[in-house]
Amino acid sequence: MKLTKLLTGAAMALGLATSAMAEDKTKVGFVYVGPVGDGGWTYEHDQGRKAVVAEFGDKVETVYVENVAEGPDAERVITQMALQGADLIFTTSFGYMDPTINVAKKFPNVKFEHATGYKRADNVSTYSARFYEGRAVQGTIAGHMTKSNIVGYIGSYPIPEVIRGINSAYLHAKKVNPDVTFKIVWAFTWFDPAKEADAAKVLIEQGADVILQHTDSTAPQAAAQAAGNVITFGQASDMAEYGPLPRVSSIIDNWAPYYIARTKAVMDGTWTSVDTWDGIGPGMVGIGEISDAVPAEVKAEALALKDAIANGSYHPFTGPINKQDGSAWLADGEIADDGTLAGMNFFVEGIEGDIPQ
Amino acid sequence: MIRLEKRPQPSRAWSIATPLVAVLATMIAGGLLFAILGKDPVEAIRTIFWEPLFGEFAFYYRPQLLIKGAPLVLIAIGLSLGFRAGIWNIGAEGQYIMGALFGAGMGLAFYPLEAWYIFPLMVIAGAFGGWLWAMIPALLKVRFGTNEILVSLMLVYVAEQFLASMSLGLLKNPEGFGFPGSRNLQQYESAHNADLIAGSGMHWGVVAALIAVIFAYVLLNRHMLGYQIRLTGEAPRAARFAGVRPARLILFCLGASGMLAGLAGMFEVSGPSGQVSIDFNVGYGFTAIIVAFLGRLHPVGILLAGGLMALTYIGGDIAQSNMGLPSAAIQVFQGMLLFFLLAFDLLTNFRLRLGKPEVA
Numbered sequence: 001m002k003l004t005k006l007l008t009g010a011a012m013a014l015g016l017a018t019s020a021m022a023e024d025k026t027k028v029g030f031v032y033v034g035p036v037g038d039g040g041w042t043y044e045h046d047q048g049r050k051a052v053v054a055e056f057g058d059k060v061e062t063v064y065v066e067n068v069a070e071g072p073d074a075e076r077v078i079t080q081m082a083l084q085g086a087d088l089i090f091t092t093s094f095g096y097m098d099p100t101i102n103v104a105k106k107f108p109n110v111k112f113e114h115a116t117g118y119k120r121a122d123n124v125s126t127y128s129a130r131f132y133e134g135r136a137v138q139g140t141i142a143g144h145m146t147k148s149n150i151v152g153y154i155g156s157y158p159i160p161e162v163i164r165g166i167n168s169a170y171l172h173a174k175k176v177n178p179d180v181t182f183k184i185v186w187a188f189t190w191f192d193p194a195k196e197a198d199a200a201k202v203l204i205e206q207g208a209d210v211i212l213q214h215t216d217s218t219a220p221q222a223a224a225q226a227a228g229n230v231i232t233f234g235q236a237s238d239m240a241e242y243g244p245l246p247r248v249s250s251i252i253d254n255w256a257p258y259y260i261a262r263t264k265a266v267m268d269g270t271w272t273s274v275d276t277w278d279g280i281g282p283g284m285v286g287i288g289e290i291s292d293a294v295p296a297e298v299k300a301e302a303l304a305l306k307d308a309i310a311n312g313s314y315h316p317f318t319g320p321i322n323k324q325d326g327s328a329w330l331a332d333g334e335i336a337d338d339g340t341l342a343g344m345n346f347f348v349e350g351i352e353g354d355i356p357q
Numbered sequence: 358m359i360r361l362e363k364r365p366q367p368s369r370a371w372s373i374a375t376p377l378v379a380v381l382a383t384m385i386a387g388g389l390l391f392a393i394l395g396k397d398p399v400e401a402i403r404t405i406f407w408e409p410l411f412g413e414f415a416f417y418y419r420p421q422l423l424i425k426g427a428p429l430v431l432i433a434i435g436l437s438l439g440f441r442a443g444i445w446n447i448g449a450e451g452q453y454i455m456g457a458l459f460g461a462g463m464g465l466a467f468y469p470l471e472a473w474y475i476f477p478l479m480v481i482a483g484a485f486g487g488w489l490w491a492m493i494p495a496l497l498k499v500r501f502g503t504n505e506i507l508v509s510l511m512l513v514y515v516a517e518q519f520l521a522s523m524s525l526g527l528l529k530n531p532e533g534f535g536f537p538g539s540r541n542l543q544q545y546e547s548a549h550n551a552d553l554i555a556g557s558g559m560h561w562g563v564v565a566a567l568i569a570v571i572f573a574y575v576l577l578n579r580h581m582l583g584y585q586i587r588l589t590g591e592a593p594r595a596a597r598f599a600g601v602r603p604a605r606l607i608l609f610c611l612g613a614s615g616m617l618a619g620l621a622g623m624f625e626v627s628g629p630s631g632q633v634s635i636d637f638n639v640g641y642g643f644t645a646i647i648v649a650f651l652g653r654l655h656p657v658g659i660l661l662a663g664g665l666m667a668l669t670y671i672g673g674d675i676a677q678s679n680m681g682l683p684s685a686a687i688q689v690f691q692g693m694l695l696f697f698l699l700a701f702d703l704l705t706n707f708r709l710r711l712g713k714p715e716v717a
Contacts, residue, residue, distance in 0.1 A: 035684065065677045067684040069639040072629035076421050077674050083414045084678070095636060098541055118534055157635060158525060160535045188521050188635065345535035357526035 026088070026267050028052060028259075029081035030064040031074060033093035034191045040216025040236035041190060041253070042066065045092045045115075047237075048255030055260045059267070070095025075102055082107040088266045090259065091115065094159070100124060111271050113262060116161065118342065120273055127258060130279030131161070132168040132341070133309045134251035135212075136316035137287050137302050138233050139172030141249060142180075142210045144298040145231055149179045152203025154196060154213040154220055155186045158355045160344040162214050167348045168316045169212055172305070174350060182351055183208055193219035204230055211246075221247055231293065238288040249302075250288030257283055277338065280310045317341065322349035361707040371705045376651055376662070379697040386697070387690040396680050404679055405672030405690075418671055420558025424629050426667035428453070428621040430566040430660055432645035434573045435614030437654040441577075442589040444610045448494065448509030449618040450642025451516035452487040456619025457626035458523055459486025461539060461633045464548035465528060468540065475547040479623060480561075487619015488612050490516065495611035499604045505611065517638070524635045539633035542626065550628030562624030566663075569617060573656040586610065618642060647695045669694070 030049050034042035049062050063086070065077045074096045081089050082103060088111045091100045097117035104112045104124045112124040120126055142151050151173060155162050166184065173180045183206055185199040196215045200223035203211060211232045213220045218239055224230040224246035232242065234250025258276065265271040278284035287306050290299045308314035319330030324347040330336060347355065384406075388398035409418035432449045439446050446452075460483030467475050494508035528539040542548045553559045577583035589596040589606060597603075621641065626633060648666050652658030673687035 029678070063678040063681075065674055065684070067688075068674070070634065070636050071632075071639065072424060072625075073639065073670075073674070075629075076424075076671065077678070079417060080414070080675060081678060083417060094536065095538075095634060098543075098631060102543075118536075157521075157537060159537055343535040357522070 025058070026056070026060045026263060027084075027086045028060055028062045028263055028266075029078075029086040029089040030062065031068050031077055031081070031089065031091045031093075031096060032064060032066040033068060033070065033095070034216065035066050036064070038191050038216050039218050039239065042092070042216075044237050044253040045090070045255055048259040051256035052259050052263050056263065056267075060263060068096075071099070075099035078103045078112075079106070082110045086110060088113065088263060088271075094161075111262075111266055120275060122273055125262075125273045125275070127274075127276040127278075128161075129253055129284040130277060131251060131253075131285055132164045132316055133279040134285045134287055135165045135168035136172045136309065137306050138212060138249065138251065139169035139174075140176055140302050140305055141233075141290070141294060141298060142169065142212065142231075143173030143175065143177035144301075145248070145294065146173075146177065146180060146210045148207045148209045149177065149181060150207045151180060151182050151210045151212065152200070152206070152208030153182055153184045154199045154203070154211065154215055155184055156190050156214045157188060158186060160342060163347065163355060164341060164344045165214055166351065167344065170351050171321065171348060172316065176301075184351075184353055186356055187215055189215065191216045193217040196220050197223045200224060201227075218242065234288050240288065243289070244291035245293045247291070248294050249290045252286035252288050254283055254286045277342075280306060281312065323347070324349055324351055360710050361703070362710045363707055364705075367705050368708075371701075372653060375701040375705060376653065376658070376698060378701050379651075379694060380665070382697040382701070383690065383693045386693055390686060390689060391682065394682065394686060396682060401676055401680060401682060404676040405669060405687075407672075408675050408679075409668055409671045412675075418675075420552075420556060421671055422664060422667045423558035423563045424560070425670055426663040427560075427563040427566040428625055428641045429645050429648045429666055430663035431562065431569055431621040431624075432614075432618045432642055433648040433652065433659045433663060434566070434569045434656060435617030436645055437649045437652070437656070437659060438573065438576075438586060439610035439614050440590075440649060441654050442586040442606055442610055443593070444607055445506045446491060446494070446509050446611055446614045447506050447646070448491070448511075448513045448642070449614060449645055450638055450640065451509070451513035452490045452615040452618035453622035453625075453642045454513075454516040454520050454638050455490040455622070456483040456487035457622030457637060458519060458528075458633065459483055459489075459619065460623030461542060461548075461626045462523075462528060464542055464545065464627060465539060467547070468545060471547045473547070476550070476627070479548060479627060480620065483619050483623020484616045485619070487622065488616040490619070491611045491615020492608075495608050498611075499607055505607070509611075513642070520633070520637060521635045524633055524637075528633050537635055541631045543628075543631040548627055549631075550624050560624065560628045562621065562628060565620055565624065566660075570656045570660050577656070582609065618645075651694065651698055666691075 032042045036042055036046040052060060053062055068074050068077050078099055090113045092115045094116045097114055097119050100112050100114045101119050104121050108123055114126050116128045117126050153166055170182050183203055185203055187195050187199050189195055196217050197219040200211050200220035204227045209230050211220050211224050211230060213235045216236050221232050221239055221242040224232045230246055231248045232246040234247050236253050238250045238252055239247050315335045317336035319334040320332045321330045323329045384402050388402055391401040392398045436446055436449055460479045463479045463482035464475060494505040497503040497508055498505045524537040530538060530540045550560050585601045589601055648662045652662035669691050676682045677684055
């Protein structure tokens with residue numbers, strides 16, 4: 001116990017010494033769960049990293065490690081970055097939560113930022129995006145565009161993040177098209193082109209002519225293109241190469257403003273531990289160009305909804321909303337609180353099927 | 358003309374030399390790959406092989422080698438017993454998962470009780486879980502003659518579904534705000550497989566791996582059963598004449614390898630990993646197959662091979678962040694190791710001859 005403390009102490013001194021020698025260059029580390037070329041989740045985090053480099057030039061040095069498995073490997077890679085003098089480390093997957101907290105305890109002078117988690121410390125912030133706001137826009141377009149009234153949804157894991165997205169998309173599709181039904185397939189992966197393509201095919205065979213995905217690859221887009229007469233939405237990144245059809249719009253994760261702001265805060269010495277959950281308004285969630293395959297009035301409606309969410313005049317979870325079992329959740333005009341949204345583990349009324357247990 | 362000529366007897370010298378030659382060839386071919394990617398090949402190889410052992414932060418990486426290597430060695434030792442006898446357990450990954458689920462399940466069942474007997478019970482449960490999962494292909498093979506390669510491999514995917522179900526349902530942390538994943542066993546003292554000396558990386562899984570190496574060595578060299586395993590692999594007909602009962606051997610080899618894989622999973626989930634989560638398994642069960650062959654199916658060889666694999670993993674991650682090497686290049690590098698091993702293995706049984714074939 002004593003020995004480790006001594007060693008980490010020495011390591012920290014070393015780390016500080018090296019970073020001081022490098023003429024106050026701020027070193028920022030990024031830990032990625034997938035490959036930077038996934039075209040989705042990790043790709044967008046890496047775009048954020050590049051934006052930091054573009055913004056600060058010589059004043060920063062960024063490092064990253066991709067394809068880091070959640071668990072002990074993540075803990076080792078995060079420690080490695082801290083040892084080598086990183087001042088700020090972004091850990092960009094939910095499964096890095098406990099490893100991030102463990103490492104943060106050993107390196108009190110290094111700042112950590114964990115994406116999508118709920119555990120914080122004096123030197124650990126959390127950040128996430130309100131993707132459900134984008135899902136509301138998506139659901140509106142989907143509800144208008146479907147002819148078979150069947151919308152297919154490729155879920156990754158049945159976690160609050162994904163369930164929230166399904167609920168938001170469903171509520172807004174239902175609002176513009178009362179006959180709409182959702183078919184949900186759980187892929188149990190964030191990134192697996194083969195599985196995602198299979199899921200898309202199954203949904204198309206079952207009559208879905210709109211495919212929404214909460215997985216990161218472009219495989220469902222390709223499957224929809226092959227099937228024809230099916231529309232899709234880009235996920236995490238724009239996936240514009242599949243436009244104007246099947247991809248009619250997208251939800252874009254835009255981490256750049258946040259990453260730049262947090263790096264600046266470390267440089268200025270103003271960094272404090274915060275819990276950030278930003279949406280369309282601050283620009284963390286972007287809506288990709290709505291293609292001409294969407295009728296003008298639908299496009300206008302979707303953009304109006306986007307603006308209303310952005311300026312705060314509308315919240316996608318505004319009552320009356322019942323839970324799937326028919327029990328009341330939100331009364332007329334009532335707005336969901338962030339706590340319930342963050343831990344959402346139920347479908348809203350009208351969605352068929354169970355959340356896997 | 359170069360041609361291959363079968364050696365009358367496998368060459369002992371080559372069978373020891375091939376792993377070393379394979380490592381060298383991997384370094385050369387890998388260095389070329391890194392050079393093509395525009396990185397300094399010498400620096401890359403040095404970062405992968407030298408940095409974790411003797412670099413500036415070796416005090417941190419050396420214990421990590423034990424953490425990364427222990428499950429590989431533990432699983433590979435079990436697999437090597439079967440592989441020697443021609444019994445192919447390809448599903449160690451599934452047995453690893455089941456061991457972790459049984460072990461963690463046993464621990465969590467007692468939560469929050471603190472008692473000395475919880476951890477030993479978890480060890481037994483973990484071993485039992487892995488054994489049970491391996492018994493499925495074993496019994497099917499003995500009873501119906503099914504192919505254990507296919508059955509054990511397919512059961513990996515079944516185990517992964519169990520893992521997902523447990524993370525989302527039965528073992529989900531009730532205080533986890535609806536997120537998947539169990540309680541963290543690192544925060545439950547009686548169930549925590551902590552470092553025996555803090556910061557040393559020496560947890561019970563490492564101890565178990567070392568014991569397994571010694572046991573396997575004694576079994577194969579000093580015990581009747583070990584003799585039967587070797588005989589069955591090398592001369593199946595002779596083995597039958599010598600009174601080896603294949604069914605008993607299949608049950609033993611699959612059972613033992615399943616048990617060790619289960620133990621590896623249990624030590625991992627209660628220690629370095631801490632949590633049952635959907636992505637708990639990271640491929641140790643498959644990598645261990647490489648380790649077993651890299652180590653020539655010999656206990657001591659496996660110990661060294663496990664260390665080498667762990668080194669390439671840790672060094673590979675360092676090379677990624679220090680030199681900006683893509684992770685795919687590191688994976689290709691690791692893949693080359695097995696490729697070259699199998700390629701040079703040819704020289705154990707064949708020799709290269711220049712010139713025309715002689716008339717016999």
